[in-house]
Structures are given as C-alpha cells and as structure tokens.
Amino acid sequence: MRITRRQFIKFISATAAAMGLNQLELEKVAEVLAKPSALGTLPVLWIQNQVCGGCITAFAGVFAGEVDYTDINGDNIYDTTGLVQAKALNSPGYTAGSNASSSTVDDVLLDVIDLKFMNVIMGPAGELAASILDYYENTAAGGSFVVIIDGTIPSEDKYCGLGYVAGQEIASPSNVEAIAKKAALVIAYGTCASFGGVPAAMNRKYDAVSGRYEGGMTTTAAFAGPVPDDWAANSYNLLQKVVRIPTCPGHPEALLLTVVDALEALGSAYGGRLPSGHPWKPTVAELVANIDSLGRPKKSLVLSKALGVNVWLYGQPIHLACPRLPKYNLGVFDRYFGDTRQGCLQQLGCQGPSVYTPCVSLKWNREVSSNTTCVAQGAPCVGCGAPGFPDRTLNLQYK
Amino acid sequence: MATYHLDPVNRIEGHLGVELTVDDGTSAVTDVRVKSMMYRGFENILYKRHQKEAITIVQRI
Structure with missing residues (x-):
C-alpha cells in the first residue's frame, strides 16, 4: 500500500477543517512531511491477533478506493487470470498490495508509511505471505522496521495462527x-x-477471562490481554515503550500523526523528512514525554508545533471538547434516548469526562461537521478507548 | 501423502487457512480442511450479562 502526496495532503487538510484550523498552514505541513525521502522508508508490519477487522477497516478507509496495485514496472500485480504473480518477497521495493518503488516518482510521495504485511490488502497469500513474517523474525536486522499490533494477544499459540512456512505454523x-x-x-x-x-x-461462564477454548482448560492460565510492555524493553526499541492507540476501532488519524511524530523525532534514518534544527521537529525526549503512563500519545507534536495550538490526541477528555458541552453548562440533560432537547448525555451513562480519546477533537471519517461522533448523535460514550472496556465502562452504564 | 498449507488466505478479514492432503502417487487431493485459525469466545463473554451490554459487545464480532 502506498500513500500518494495528494492523498496525504487531502487527509491532513480534512483534519485541519475538522479542527477549524487554517487549512493553508496545514497544507504547508503536509507538503513538508510528504516530501520524498532519498533514504527510503521504514518497513511496517501490520500483525493481526485476535481481531474483528474494525481497526483495519477504519485505517484502510482513510485511503479508501485509492490503493495502488501496480508494481515496479507499472504493471498491475494481478494478471489477466486474476492470480497473484509471484514476487521475490525481499526484492527492493516490494510492499504488500503494491510496490514501494514507483515509475512515476514525481507524482508519488512515498511513504509516510510503507506496509510490508497486512492480511486484508496484501497481494500474496499462503507461504508467500507468511514468509514475510518469517523473514522479519529470523533474517531482518533488528531495529530496521516498525510493528503495528492489532488485536488482543492470546495466551497460547493455539488460539491464533498466522500462517505456515515450510510446514511450521507461525x-x-x-x-x-x-x-x-x-x-x-x-x-x-x-x-x-x-x-x-x-x-x-x-x-462469567467460567469465571475467567475469555479468549480460550471451552473444555479442559484451567480457568486462569488461559489469558488474553494487551500487548505486554516487556515486548518493547530491548536494545532495538527506540522508546522502550509500547505506544498505544486505543479506541474501538483505533483512530486512524491518531495512528498516522503518531507515526509521523515518531519518524520525525527519530530522524532521517527512520524516514523523517524535517532537517535537524527545524522548528517543527520534535526531539526524542519530547516524544517520550508526550507518551503518558498508559502509553498513549497526548498530542500530535509536529502539528502542535507547526500550528502553535495543541492538537490533542489522547491528552484531553472528550467531555471538554464535546459538542453538547454548552448544554451541560446550562444544566440541560437528556432523560431518555432520542430526547429532542439534545442535552448532555450524562444521565444516560455517558463516560465522556473520564475517557481520553481524539473522537471529538479529530472527529471520525474525516468529516468537517461534528456529527461524526457518538455523543453528537445522542449515543452516550461507552468508553471504548478507556482501560477496562468493556467490563468496567459498561458496568458503570448499565448498573 | 503430503500435506500442504495455504495459510493465510489474503484479502479476507480474519485468519483463514486451507490444509490440503495430496496423494503422492496420483497427485490427487484426498482431503481438504478449511480452518478458521483464531478463537475469541463471544458466547462465553456474553454469558450472564445485561442484555444492553450485548449491543456494545456483539457489534465487535
């Protein structure tokens, strides 16, 4: 999957419009960040564990209908019979679903990110696809790529298989x-x-967490949970932290803006485009300080520096930016679902004051109006981006 | 008898795999298994919950 300059400018301009900011300023940001990098890009692996598919749908929707399937020669990777042409997986420029190198460099800016592996959009299947994972596990140099982990991590391998390489299950x-x-x-x-x-x-059936088979299992050994922090505690990881982008599905703009922040802070070797000393350029210390105790980025550093305002990601509760906040201040509260007064939803169980997500600050689906959030539509926030969802937040709502 | 795996199957949401058993002599496929490679257990998660919680949980299947 390759993201063109036009797509990236479109995406970031929609973000600007949604936030009511000066669009020209933001396009300037996009122009800089969208510059082709002579150093190529950092490969990204998107690994699905126990997923529903919502995250990928949300992310792919950013560039819906604009995925490019041409290879290095400009040919479609699908031949006339619809079969995928076998590609040398580790040849220069190979990416899932398309080829990173382009015959029309002028019009393609590559790679805010460069996806090597993503189940839903990649071209290869079977061993051809699974061997990409095998390559990055066994052959690739440490620290040479980024991993985006999607879905709950199961307790044991038998709950989630990713593929077979030479008869061995990954x-x-x-x-x-x-x-x-x-x-x-x-x-x-x-x-x-x-x-x-x-x-x-x-x-509740087995008095344990789920993510396991029914019969014959001990109740507590089988645990499904988040990405453990110690996966990031090693010599290759540059932040020594797992960066978490919660909400259900994950907020795609928050992911892209966080990746942009990280690449710019880590420098040109990692695909950053801002020269050193540039006023927008975040430092690694700022990047680490921007990540809160739960691993969430508080704000978009590059956009905040470029625009002079805080572009909040996970640093602000949605209540403070809620379109119904004026009604809350006036003491107008909805008493039932569909109340025509369109007041604050607090008495219907809204979790807004305690949930830190970009739902209201960045909106959803790149819409300019504020109607693309749950609370604007009269649905109280269920806290899908909060730790403890669904047990804690739903218990608060329906007790 | 040789076993071949087509796993993952691309362009599908979820974890789908196909296991083929091929006869060495005739090259005929003697057995095919289509496997879903991932399990979460929504039935158990929904057990004994308030029915309104099902609205929020089941939409995440």
Whole structure:
C-alpha cells in the first residue's frame, strides 16, 4: 500500500477543517512531511491477533478506493487470470498490495508509511505471505522496521495462527513476540491491543477471562490481554515503550500523526523528512514525554508545533471538547434516548469526562461537521478507548 | 501423502487457512480442511450479562 502526496495532503487538510484550523498552514505541513525521502522508508508490519477487522477497516478507509496495485514496472500485480504473480518477497521495493518503488516518482510521495504485511490488502497469500513474517523474525536486522499490533494477544499459540512456512505454523503470541522484540517501534493499535478489549472481557461462564477454548482448560492460565510492555524493553526499541492507540476501532488519524511524530523525532534514518534544527521537529525526549503512563500519545507534536495550538490526541477528555458541552453548562440533560432537547448525555451513562480519546477533537471519517461522533448523535460514550472496556465502562452504564 | 498449507488466505478479514492432503502417487487431493485459525469466545463473554451490554459487545464480532 502506498500513500500518494495528494492523498496525504487531502487527509491532513480534512483534519485541519475538522479542527477549524487554517487549512493553508496545514497544507504547508503536509507538503513538508510528504516530501520524498532519498533514504527510503521504514518497513511496517501490520500483525493481526485476535481481531474483528474494525481497526483495519477504519485505517484502510482513510485511503479508501485509492490503493495502488501496480508494481515496479507499472504493471498491475494481478494478471489477466486474476492470480497473484509471484514476487521475490525481499526484492527492493516490494510492499504488500503494491510496490514501494514507483515509475512515476514525481507524482508519488512515498511513504509516510510503507506496509510490508497486512492480511486484508496484501497481494500474496499462503507461504508467500507468511514468509514475510518469517523473514522479519529470523533474517531482518533488528531495529530496521516498525510493528503495528492489532488485536488482543492470546495466551497460547493455539488460539491464533498466522500462517505456515515450510510446514511450521507461525502463531501469536510466540512468533509475534519474537518479531516485536526486534522492532524499532511497537505500536498497539485499537483497544484490544492496547488494553485487552472485548476478547479479554470477563467470562462469567467460567469465571475467567475469555479468549480460550471451552473444555479442559484451567480457568486462569488461559489469558488474553494487551500487548505486554516487556515486548518493547530491548536494545532495538527506540522508546522502550509500547505506544498505544486505543479506541474501538483505533483512530486512524491518531495512528498516522503518531507515526509521523515518531519518524520525525527519530530522524532521517527512520524516514523523517524535517532537517535537524527545524522548528517543527520534535526531539526524542519530547516524544517520550508526550507518551503518558498508559502509553498513549497526548498530542500530535509536529502539528502542535507547526500550528502553535495543541492538537490533542489522547491528552484531553472528550467531555471538554464535546459538542453538547454548552448544554451541560446550562444544566440541560437528556432523560431518555432520542430526547429532542439534545442535552448532555450524562444521565444516560455517558463516560465522556473520564475517557481520553481524539473522537471529538479529530472527529471520525474525516468529516468537517461534528456529527461524526457518538455523543453528537445522542449515543452516550461507552468508553471504548478507556482501560477496562468493556467490563468496567459498561458496568458503570448499565448498573 | 503430503500435506500442504495455504495459510493465510489474503484479502479476507480474519485468519483463514486451507490444509490440503495430496496423494503422492496420483497427485490427487484426498482431503481438504478449511480452518478458521483464531478463537475469541463471544458466547462465553456474553454469558450472564445485561442484555444492553450485548449491543456494545456483539457489534465487535
């Protein structure tokens, strides 16, 4: 998957419009960040564990209908019979779903990110695909790539298989852990990867967490949960932290803006485009300080520096930016679902004051209006981006 | 008898795999298993919950 300059400018301009900011300023940011990098890009592996597919749908929706399937020669990777042409996996420029190198360099800016592996959009299947994971686990140099982990991490390999290479199964968590421990950055995308989410919810039938087979299992040994912090505690990881992008699904703009921050802070060797000393350039210390105790980025550093305002990601509760906050201040509260007064939803169980997500500050689906959030539509916030979702937040709502 | 795996199957959401058993002599496929490689257990998660919680949980299948 390759993201063109036009797509990136479109995306970042929509972000500006959604926030009511000066669009010209933001396009300037996009122009700088979208410059082609002579150094190429950092490969990104998107690994799915116990997922529902919502995160990928949300992320792929950013560039929906604009995925490019041409290879290095400009040919479509699908031949006339619809079969995938076998590609040398580790040849220069190979990426999942397309080729990173382009015959039209002018019009393509590559790579804010360069996806090597992603189940849903990649071209190869079977061993051809699984051997990408095998390559990054066993052959690739440590610290030469980024891993985005999607979905809850199961307790044992038998709950989540990722593929077969030479008759050997690649499975989560053991192989995923080995890959993550070689990565320069480990990003947990979505509530499941960040905090456990629905697959790690309380299983009242067996008085244990879920994510396991029914018969013959001990109740507590089988545990499904978030990406463990120690996956990032190694010599290759540049932050020594798992960066978490919660909400269900993960917020795609928050992911992209966080990746941009990280690449710019880590420098040109990692695909950063701002020259050293540039006023927008975040330092690694700022990057680490921007990540809170739960691993969430508080704000977008590059955008905040470029625009002079705080572009909040996970540093502000959605209540403070809620479109219904004026009604709260006036003491107008909805008493039932669909109340035409469109007041504050607090009495219907809204979790807004305690949930730190970019839902309201960045909106969803790149819409300019504020209607693309749950609270604007009259649905109280269920806290899908909070630790403890769904058990803690739903218990508060429906007790 | 040789066993071949087509796993993962791309362009599908979830973890799908196909296991083929091929007869060495005739090259005929003698057995095919289509496998879902991932388990979460939504039935157990929903057990004894308030019905309104199902609205929020089941939409995440």
